[in-house]
Amino acid sequence: MPAVVPRSVLYLALPVLLFAAWAGGELDQRGILLPLVAVLWLGQLAADRGYRRASRWLLIPVGLATLAIAATYLLAENWLSVAALQHWLDRLPGYWPLFSARPPVLAVCVVFGLTLNVLLLSRLGLGSPMLLLLAALCLSWLTLRSLTPTPLNASSRVGEPLAVVTALWLLWLSQTLALLPVLRRYWQRILPPLTVGGLIALLAMISWHEQRESDNQRLYRLTVSDGDNIATLLASETAAHLKAMRRFTSFWNMLGHTPSRAEWEQQAKRYHDDFGYFRNIAYIDPQGTVIRVYPLRGNRSVLGINLYASGSPAQAALDRPLVYGIEGQTGIVDFLQGGRGVISYLPVRDTIDGTIRGAVGMVVSVDRLLNTLLAQSDNQNRAVTLSGNGQIYFHYGPLGSLADWHYQKMVALGTDETMLSVQPTLEWLLIQRERLPEVTLIFGLLLAYLLHMVLYIYRRLAQQHQLASQANDSLREEMDKRERLQREIEWLARHDELTQLPNRRQLLRWIDARQMQLPMALMICDIDHFKSVNDHFGHPEGDRYLKTLADRCRVPVEQAGGLFARYGGEEFVACLPTCSREQALAVAEALRKTVQESGLILFSGEPVTLSIGVSVTESPPLERDRLFQAADEALYRAKQRGRNRIVEANAHEK
Numbered sequence: 222m223p224a225v226v227p228r229s230v231l232y233l234a235l236p237v238l239l240f241a242a243w244a245g246g247e248l249d250q251r252g253i254l255l256p257l258v259a260v261l262w263l264g265q266l267a268a269d270r271g272y273r274r275a276s277r278w279l280l281i282p283v284g285l286a287t288l289a290i291a292a293t294y295l296l297a298e299n300w301l302s303v304a305a306l307q308h309w310l311d312r313l314p315g316y317w318p319l320f321s322a323r324p325p326v327l328a329v330c331v332v333f334g335l336t337l338n339v340l341l342l343s344r345l346g347l348g349s350p351m352l353l354l355l356a357a358l359c360l361s362w363l364t365l366r367s368l369t370p371t372p373l374n375a376s377s378r379v380g381e382p383l384a385v386v387t388a389l390w391l392l393w394l395s396q397t398l399a400l401l402p403v404l405r406r407y408w409q410r411i412l413p414p415l416t417v418g419g420l421i422a423l424l425a426m427i428s429w430h431e432q433r434e435s436d437n438q439r440l441y442r443l444t445v446s447d448g449d450n451i452a453t454l455l456a457s458e459t460a461a462h463l464k465a466m467r468r469f470t471s472f473w474n475m476l477g478h479t480p481s482r483a484e485w486e487q488q489a490k491r492y493h494d495d496f497g498y499f500r501n502i503a504y505i506d507p508q509g510t511v512i513r514v515y516p517l518r519g520n521r522s523v524l525g526i527n528l529y530a531s532g533s534p535a536q537a538a539l540d541r542p543l544v545y546g547i548e549g550q551t552g553i554v555d556f557l558q559g560g561r562g563v564i565s566y567l568p569v570r571d572t573i574d575g576t577i578r579g580a581v582g583m584v585v586s587v588d589r590l591l592n593t594l595l596a597q598s599d600n601q602n603r604a605v606t607l608s609g610n611g612q613i614y615f616h617y618g619p620l621g622s623l624a625d626w627h628y629q630k631m632v633a634l635g636t637d638e639t640m641l642s643v644q645p646t647l648e649w650l651l652i653q654r655e656r657l658p659e660v661t662l663i664f665g666l667l668l669a670y671l672l673h674m675v676l677y678i679y680r681r682l683a684q685q686h687q688l689a690s691q692a693n694d695s696l697r698e699e700m701d702k703r704e705r706l707q708r709e710i711e712w713l714a715r716h717d718e719l720t721q722l723p724n725r726r727q728l729l730r731w732i733d734a735r736q737m738q739l740p741m742a743l744m745i746c747d748i749d750h751f752k753s754v755n756d757h758f759g760h761p762e763g764d765r766y767l768k769t770l771a772d773r774c775r776v777p778v779e780q781a782g783g784l785f786a787r788y789g790g791e792e793f794v795a796c797l798p799t800c801s802r803e804q805a806l807a808v809a810e811a812l813r814k815t816v817q818e819s820g821l822i823l824f825s826g827e828p829v830t831l832s833i834g835v836s837v838t839e840s841p842p843l844e845r846d847r848l849f850q851a852a853d854e855a856l857y858r859a860k861q862r863g864r865n866r867i868v869e870a871n872a873h874e875k
């Protein structure tokens with residue numbers, strides 16, 4: 222079952238991908254990312270089916286492509302300019318504007334993480350869980366960005382069509398499910414480094430987000446100040462040309478008669494040349510007829526026209542100088558001779574009698590005014606529009622490849638309030654945007670991965686070290702046990718297990734080692750009627766008798782510097798080196814008495830007794846066998862003579 226689940230999830234990603242290719246946003250938004258995800262899908266499928274070589278051939282180009290895209294986010298403008306990148310993109314078939322064709326940096330990170338994970342064969346030791354965690358974090362953020370509207374003043378793309386995001390989630394899920402059994406097994410080892418790495422990655426993402434937002438704000442502020450500059454320039458220019466016109470009008474006030482054509486042309490030409498954007502400067506008589514106009518070219522049609530009779534939109538503004546003797550201004554109006562702009566009327570009043578002799582009309586073309594102003598500006602990377610009453614009066618700059626946000630400001634043009642709108646170009650945004658946020662993000666993710674690897678390897682080594690030291694301890698224990706056993710075996714080889722006394726072998730070795738310690742006495746001690754003890758009290762009780770007698774008898778012998786050994790059955794031997802005959806007989810007597818007074822009794826109620834055969838070698842050589850034989854014969858005689866006694870071997874027997 223576990224193998225079926227990831228594979229089916231992987232298969233499910235294909236129809237989602239196909240859907241993403243068919244629908245979901247502009248094609249140029251998916252032109253680069255979709256092929257990458259499709260090849261990743263194929264590579265993952267090949268790896269899943271065991272075609273590792275094919276998978277590598279598919280995924281290495283995907284990895285390199287994502288690295289190249291990531292590099293375009295990181296490289297400074299003066300290292301690799303947006304223009305140079307765009308130049309390369311333009312060589313590809315189709316239309317690839319960098320701003321919209323390049324996948325968002327988060328999508329690039331996800332594709333790279335998933336690709337690397339398959340290339341590294343999802344190995345725990347190579348940080349597979351961390352790669353999947355990083356991909357999950359980036360994907361979550363990307364999903365959030367794709368679900369919510371593009372943030373205000375964004376300077377690069379932040380979201381992807383949801384179908385593409387879903388396909389990426391499915392690829393991630395299939396990789397995670399495949400890794401799940403290993404994760405379940407080693408979760409204790411993985412969890413701490415994964416937590417640390419995840420926190421670092423999260424910090425990097427938050428920091429990236431903050432920096433990107435503040436960079437967006439910076440670019441917005443640049444646009445705001447550009448827009449404000451244009452508005453200020455427009456206001457000061459309007460004030461300047463009105464001031465000039467007032468000077469111009471005061472000349473006619475003083476003239477005292479209606480200007481001749483030559484006079485008008487001579488004076489008006491100077492002002493017309495100074496302000497290149499005047500459509501014309503006209504003289505209007507008190508009845509509202511245009512009697513002089515400069516320049517004539519392009520304005521001949523208005524000469525002789527009565528503005529009241531022609532239905533000109535400027536009539537109300539014209540009333541102000543002709544009827545009330547004050548300045549009048551239109552809003553943005555369509556000119557009779559074509560074009561659009563603002564007309565200002567200034568009264569010409571006789572300086573002597575104060576009668577109104579007409580008006581000066583100054584016709585300013587909006588197009589010419591703004592073109593003149595904007596052409597002087599350094600920044601040509603934006604579109605400027607002037608609009609009002611539901612129509613666009615003026616547009617300056619490119620029409621396409623503009624940001625999807627703009628700065629707007631109300632500006633007065635004549636009596637109209639119009640909306641000045643400044644919209645930067647996408648190229649300008651790409652050039653201007655800081656590289657630091659993406660550097661923070663990508664290097665933060667890298668740091669998270671490396672830190673995770675260091676911690677993971679450290680933990681694994683620590684665990685291996687612990688296992689090795691445990692193995693070492695148990696080995697040492699085993700060795701100690703064997704040594705103890707060995708010592709036990711060696712002890713058993715030299716001792717009697719029941720009485721804990723040295724056995725026959727030990728006794729013989731002991732004697733052989735003391736060849737020169739003469740005189741040497743040997744006593745063979747045999748418990749009398751011991752068979753009856755076994756017969757009446759049972760073998761275990763017999764054992765107890767033997768043990769008790771052994772414990773008691775060894776004391777006087779060992780005190781005399783000898784060895785008390787069990788020779789076999791109920792027979793014991795005491796050997797006393799450097800011991801005279803008298804001393805030996807005294808020890809033998811002590812033994813006999815010890816047994817008799819031990820409190821152990823026979824079935825008959827009589828005390829248990831001991832028969833001892835003593836043999837002493839006074840002078841060398843020490844013949845061990847003969848010594849034994851003599852003692853044995855002495856013992857035999859002791860038994861013969863009624864037991865519970867000591868018999869010394871004859872001198873010739875020794």
Ligand SMILES: Nc1nc2c(ncn2[C@@H]2O[C@H](COP(=O)(O)OP(=O)(O)OP(=O)(O)O)[C@@H](O)[C@H]2O)c(=O)[nH]1
Nearest residue numbers: 747748749750751752753755760761763764790791
């Ligand atoms: N309980 C016990 N009995 C033992 C052991 N070794 C030998 N015996 C017994 O010691 C007895 C020795 O008996 P014998 O040598 O025939 O003679 P005895 O009854 O001691 O009589 P004596 O002629 O006085 O020596 C036998 O019954 C053995 O079974 C032992 O380790 N434990």
